[in-house]
Amino acid sequence: MSARLPRAQRRGRSPLLACVLSSLLLTLSAFSNGQEQAPAPVSDEIESLKQELLGLNRDLLILEEELLYPANSQLALYLSMDVGEFFQLDSVRVQLDDQMIVSELYTPHQIDALFRGGVQRLYLGNLKTGEHTLTAFFIGIGPEGREYKRAAEVTINKQTSGKVYELKIVDSTAKLQPVFEIKEWQL
Structure with a gap:
């Protein structure tokens, strides 16, 4: 199997991944902003996951740019x-x-x-x-x-x-x- 995906597949994955990441981010944001009450340890864990997700999203965007524009x-x-x-x-x-x-x-x-x-x-x-x-x-x-x-x-x-x-x-x-x-x- 080739390591290089056709352009349509590369583009098709990125918007889907971005949509999933933003949905997860919105859910975590709504949960941690008090729309649902969570115990303090769970709230801290959610905030930690949210920060990790933001870092992962940034890294994915950088990698995508490097792949599309060498x-x-x-x-x-x-x-x-x-x-x-x-x-x-x-x-x-x-x-x-x-x-x-x-x-x-x-x-x-x-x-x-x-x-x-x-x-x-x-x-x-x-x-x-x-x-x-x-x-x-x-x-x-x-x-x-x-x-x-x-x-x-x-x-x-x-x-x-x-x-x-x-x-x-x-x-x-x-x-x-x-x-x-x-x-x-x-x-």
Whole structure:
């Protein structure tokens, strides 16, 4: 029997396992929150089991990510912002070899988090070896309150290691315009 399961089986097990784990967690949570009275030793044991279940769930999610996206074939994209005066972000779309891989609309709370230094993971996926074109479209309100749509593009030469890129939006006080960059992180 092969150690590698077909993709449909891998995906089919994960949601079922997540559903079972969350049902058990909710049951334990309801039981330990006083909906049913339990003696003190049983309550402590339930709390201990609940903590172990949370740790197990975290470990399973990490293992699933490692299996689905091995480090040597991985492409990860992140978004960061250091703007405010010249650009108000509304959405980001990213294409890889002319195929849409991610599209995000932003709420004011998300934009505020990015302004305060947050970094959002936009995409994590597998990428074949070879040359690829990554294009990011930034849509929002630019200088003088006008609709603003700009693109940044980079050619990826994928070899045997994973690739990590940061989509950066930065104010340029010299140009009085926002600047959009795609920066590769060195691993």
